[in-house]
Amino acid sequence: MRRHVGGNRASAKATTTTTVRAPDSLREMQIVMGRGNITVLGEDRTDIQVDLNVTSSGYDAAEADGLAKATMVKFDEAGPLLIAKVVYPEPGQQRCTLDIRVPRRLGIRIDEKNGVLKVNHVASVVVGTGRGESHVANVAGAVQVTQRGSTITVTDVSSLRLTTLSGAEVTVAKVHGDANFALQGGQLRAEEIDGAIEVEARNTDVRFAKLEKNRRALRINATNGEVVLAGVQTEARIEGRDTDIRVDLPVASTLSIYNEGDESIELTAPGDGFTLDAVTTEGRLTVDAALEKAGAKVIGSNEPGGSSGNGRQEFRAAAAIRGGGPTITLRASRGDIVLRSR
Incomplete structure (x- = not known):
């Protein structure tokens, strides 16, 4: 009764190192550990080294030490796959970290992890x-x-x-x-x-x-x-x-942007030639002075040549800038379009 009421009052740590073979037929290692930090490092080596660090609780120091040492990694080789699974004893609570060194040629698979993961050179x-x-x-x-x-x-x-x-x-x-x-x-x-x-x-x-x-x-x-x-x-x-x-866009290339909603499209235009095709419906279309001078004139739907055909306010700009080039297509519904030169 006193043990039940008092709970697990002690803790202990244990570290175990296991080395397993890595034949040429092995291609992947699967790691199974419910909670804890995992570090995997690929090296120029022909085997696999697994360091398991465990902190376990227990009713007293002896039990905690025994439970920490009872926590282990079990290995199961299935053809090209090696499964490394952390197995816990039922009493107490264990917190684990895994430090694994593998041949660089191996792939690493973890179906689920809950902790810090570091994987390098695999x-x-x-x-x-x-x-x-x-x-x-x-x-x-x-x-x-x-x-x-x-x-x-x-x-x-x-x-x-x-x-x-x-x-x-x-x-x-x-x-x-x-x-x-x-x-x-x-x-x-x-x-x-x-x-x-x-x-x-x-x-x-x-x-x-x-x-x-x-x-x-x-x-x-x-x-x-x-x-x-x-x-x-x-x-x-x-x-x-x-x-x-x-x-x-530092250099002219084909670009298409379509946006619905009140948010805006902002483009810093390339310094070389491109073909502009920009339309905003129920938004604003603005171009800076340099682009306007290059031919990017904004026309509203209430201006000659600017009819939208749907009764909604529309602004557009279509031009071959600096002789033309790749097409930049911009479409906004309700949002603004802002064009700037470099």
């Missing part, structure tokens, strides 16, 4: 659902992560497919292939992406920078948020609903 990464911070870097192959809340950073990977939930804050840099984002809440800061970019965003602040080297298509579909692009020099299409959209 072949690929798949995370089914992640809570807590995630840091992924230097991955030779594909990275696929679902992140719920908290923060995630991804740096220097081959390709990326990222889904976020519950307002995660995302930082991405140096994706050498395609990048696909499905975002709900929070923010995305991304730069130096070399491949095609696809974004589906809701209630998210989306910002891309340092895209000067990208020559693949960029597609963004955003609702109730903000989209900011800097350094775009490739074909881009943005569709927004109630979304503030700001684009800096």
Whole structure:
């Protein structure tokens, strides 16, 4: 009775190190741990080293020590897959961290994690659902992560497919292939992406920078948020609903922006030639003096040649600027369009 009333009053720590073989046939390691921090580092090695650090509660010091030592990692090899699962004793409460060193050629898979994850120098990464911070870097192959809340950073990977939930804050840099984002809440800061970019965003602040080297298509579909692009020099299409959209286009390239709602489209136009086709309905269209001098004249629906045909106030500007070039198409419903020269 005294044990039940008093509860687990003691705690103890234990560390175990296990080394397992990594034959050439092994391609992927799956990690199963309900809660705790995980660090995975790829190295030039031929085996796998797993350090398990455990803190366990217990009724007294002896029990806590025994429970900490009873917490272990069990391994199950299934062809090209090695499963490493943390197994807990029933009494007490255990808090664990895993430090794992693997051959660089292995991919890492975690179906669910709840804690800080750090993965570096491996072949690929798949995370089914992640809570807590995630840091992924230097991955030779594909990275696929679902992140719920908290923060995630991804740096220097081959390709990326990222889904976020519950307002995660995302930082991405140096994706050498395609990048696909499905975002709900929070923010995305991304730069130096070399491949095609696809974004589906809701209630998210989306910002891309340092895209000067990208020559693949960029597609963004955003609702109730903000989209900011800097350094775009490739074909881009943005569709927004109630979304503030700001684009800096240093060099003329094909650009299409469609926006519904009261939020505005702001474009810093390229310094070379392009063809402008801009229309706003029930909003305002403004161009600065330099663009107006280059031929970007704004015509309202109540002016000659400016009829909208639907009874709503409309402003448009259509011109071949500096001799023409790639077409920049801007459409706004209720929102303003603002055009600035460089």
